[in-house]
Amino acid sequence: MSSSANQLDFETARCVLGLGEAHENWREDFPASERFVTPLREWLMSDLANDAARAGLAPEMIDSVVQVRSRYLDEPALLRMLAHMYYLLFAIPERLPHGSSRLALLPESLGAAADHFYTLAFLAAVPRIFALHAKRGISPKITTDTLTDVATWMLHYKQHKGRWGFDNRHWVRRNFDDKIITLGRLQFEPAPFGWPFRIFRHRSTGQTCALMEAGQRFRKDGQFANADWGRHDQMEYTSTLEETPHSIRGHLAFGTPTELQLSEWEQVITPGTTILSIHIPATGPLDPVECRASFVQAPVFFAAHYPEVQWQAFICASWFMDPQFGEQMPATANIVQFQRLFHPLPYPDEACDAQIYERVFNGQKGPPETLPADNTMRQIILNYIKTGGKWRTGAGYWLRSSSISP
Numbered sequence: 001m002s003s004s005a006n007q008l009d010f011e012t013a014r015c016v017l018g019l020g021e022a023h024e025n026w027r028e029d030f031p032a033s034e035r036f037v038t039p040l041r042e043w044l045m046s047d048l049a050n051d052a053a054r055a056g057l058a059p060e061m062i063d064s065v066v067q068v069r070s071r072y073l074d075e076p077a078l079l080r081m082l083a084h085m086y087y088l089l090f091a092i093p094e095r096l097p098h099g100s101s102r103l104a105l106l107p108e109s110l111g112a113a114a115d116h117f118y119t120l121a122f123l124a125a126v127p128r129i130f131a132l133h134a135k136r137g138i139s140p141k142i143t144t145d146t147l148t149d150v151a152t153w154m155l156h157y158k159q160h161k162g163r164w165g166f167d168n169r170h171w172v173r174r175n176f177d178d179k180i181i182t183l184g185r186l187q188f189e190p191a192p193f194g195w196p197f198r199i200f201r202h203r204s205t206g207q208t209c210a211l212m213e214a215g216q217r218f219r220k221d222g223q224f225a226n227a228d229w230g231r232h233d234q235m236e237y238t239s240t241l242e243e244t245p246h247s248i249r250g251h252l253a254f255g256t257p258t259e260l261q262l263s264e265w266e267q268v269i270t271p272g273t274t275i276l277s278i279h280i281p282a283t284g285p286l287d288p289v290e291c292r293a294s295f296v297q298a299p300v301f302f303a304a305h306y307p308e309v310q311w312q313a314f315i316c317a318s319w320f321m322d323p324q325f326g327e328q329m330p331a332t333a334n335i336v337q338f339q340r341l342f343h344p345l346p347y348p349d350e351a352c353d354a355q356i357y358e359r360v361f362n363g364q365k366g367p368p369e370t371l372p373a374d375n376t377m378r379q380i381i382l383n384y385i386k387t388g389g390k391w392r393t394g395a396g397y398w399l400r401s402s403s404i405s406p
Contacts, residue, residue: 004076005037005041005076005077005079005080005083006034006037006038006080008076008077008080009030010026010027010030012077013076013077013080013081014026014027016075016077017077017078017081017106017107017110018107018109018110019106019107020107022101022104022105023104025101025102026081026084026088026102026104029087029088029092030084032087032091033083033084033086033087033088033091034080034083036083036084036086036087036091037079037080037083040079040082040083040086040124041073041079043124044069044072044073044079044120045073047127048065048066048069048120048123049062049065049066051123051124051126051127052065052066052123052126054126054130054140054143054144054147055122055123055126055144055147055148055150055151056144056145056147056148056150056151057150057151057154058151060164061151061154061164064112064116064163064164065116065119065120065123065164067112068112068113068115068116068120071112071113072113072120075113078110078113081106081117082117082120082121082124085103085117085118085121086121086124086125088102088103089103089121089122089125089169089173089176090125090128090176093173093177096173098170098173100170103118103169103170105117105118105167112163112164112165114165115157115161115163115164115165115166116164116165116166118166118167118169119150119154119165119166121169122150122166122169122172122176123150125176126147128176129143129146129147129175129176129178130143132178133146133178136305136306137304137305138181138305142181142182142183145182145183146175146180146181146182146187147175147176148182148281148283149168149171149172149175149281150166150172150175152281152282152283153166153167153168153171153172154166156168156282159362160362160363174189180279181301182281183294183297183298183301184290184293184294184297185280185281185283185286185287185290185291185293185294186278186279186280186291186294186295186298187278187279187280187281188276188277188278188279188294188298188302189276189277189278189279190274190275190276190277190302190306190309190311191274191275191276191277192271192272192273192274192275193269193270193271193272193273193274193275193313193315194271195271195315195345195348195395196212196213196216196271196348197210197211197212197213197253197269197271197345198210198211198213198241198267198269198270198271199211199267199268199269199270199313199397199399200260200265200266200267200268201265201266201268201399201401202264202265203263203264203265203266204264206401208268208343208397208399209252209253209258209260209265210252210253210269210343210345210397211241211248211250211251211252211253211258211260212239212241212250212251212252212253212255213239213241213271214239214240214241214250215238215239216238216239216251216348217236217237217238217239218236218237218238218239218251218255218346219232219234219235219236219237219255220234220235220236220237220255221234221254222253222254222255222256222346223254223346223351223392224346224347224348224350224351226348226349226350226351227346227347227350227351227352227392228351228352228353228390228392229350229352230350237251237255239251239255245262246261246262246263247259247260247261247262248260248262248265253344253345253346254344254346268312268313268399268401269312269313269397269399273312273313274309274310274311274312275311275312275313275314275315275397276298276302276311276313276314276315277315277316277317278314278315278316280318280320282359285334286320286334286335286338287334288334288337288338291338291341292341295314295341295398298314299400311400312399312400313397313398313399313400314342314397314398314400315395315396315397315398316342316395316396316397317347317349317393317394317395317396318355318393318394318395319353319355319356319359319360319391319393319394320335320338320339320394321339321342321344321347321393321394321395321396322391322392322393322394323339323344323394324384324389324391325339325380326339326340328380328383328384329380339394339396341396341398342396342397342398343396343397343398344394344395344396345394345395345396345397346394346395347392347393347394347395348395349393351392351393351394352392352393353390353391353392355393356381356391360377360378360381361378368382368383368385368386
């Protein structure tokens with residue numbers, strides 16, 4: 001059966017599987033991926049269940065994946081396309097920007113084989129990421145913790161579709177490309193700082209502040225002009241930034257004009273500076289003790305295993321970084337305690353309520369009276385909307401030199 005899969009050309013496989021225009025760009029480089037057919041077939045036969053366990057899948061998840069294995073072993077077109085997807089994801093990842101249209105889903109008419117197409121493609125890369133981490137001296141437990149995003153999104157898939165599967169291939173690529181590490185409750189992703197701010201620290205007091213780069217459109221309330229889908233009735237302003245040998249004058253984050261004396265303030269973060277972007281897996285409460293333990297572990301871990309990553313700050317952007325939660329929740333709330341670890345920034349990339357609906361209401365949208373209010377978080381969010389409030393993505397930074405203690 002392996003040889004017949006090897007011999008399939010793209011057009012034949014496409015017709016057999018009923019692929020459409022969304023898959024046409026898989027035609028490119030199709031012959032180059034043929035070399036992965038035999039290794040993948042051998043992996044399916046011998047190592048699938050073990051690698052699924054190493055990736056942190058629960059037993060019922062593993063059973064659902066193993067059950068679809070025979071489809072890929074018995075249907076050459078499926079095996080051939082799986083080999084091509086593995087090639088796209090892991091042989092030429094530089095040609096797959098985030099959100100790439102080349103990561104299309106298989107037609108639902110293929111049933112469980114479509115549900116688990118990307119499950120199998122990523123699980124096949126488990127030996128690869130374990131090997132990469134082993135070279136850096138990273139423990140297998142941390143590798144497994146890092147890969148459990150597959151299980152998290154498989155559960156999300158089942159909650160939405162009533163069957164096991166996986167489709168969040170754009171996000172989880174990072175976990176398998178050695179770009180994200182899970183340390184306890186939090187995930188850390190080294191990345192260049194990409195927001196239009198310069199962050200300064202006072203040379204004697206350690207106080208920090210952020211100045212906007214010149215030319216940024218912002219509103220009277222300090223949000224960027226593109227916030228709330230760009231729909232607002234506030235006056236807009238344009239930030240300025242003027243530098244002299246002795247001072248820098250401009251607008252602070254949220255819009256207040258200021259002037260800093262460079263003899264008193266040092267610039268520590270600019271666009272392009274390496275930072276650690278913080279991600280919070282949907283695996284339970286945002287426990288302050290667990291989060292702080294992750295922050296304590298991160299500097300030691302990256303110094304030991306990624307010494308080339310000379311990061312300068314933690315950065316976080318999320319729906320629960322909206323400062324308005326501090327006005328609607330008690331100071332003891334987990335979200336509020338997490339926010340207070342950071343200095344707030346307005347989120348520059350179209351801060352809006354989309355993530356609230358996606359993460360808190362499972363993608364449901366509509367008037368607040370029509371949405372479920374079956375837990376405290378949902379009640380707080382909906383009550384605020386009923387009063388005319390607008391939720392939006394928030395952001396913040398925490399400089400590396402700041403105190404971190406358990």
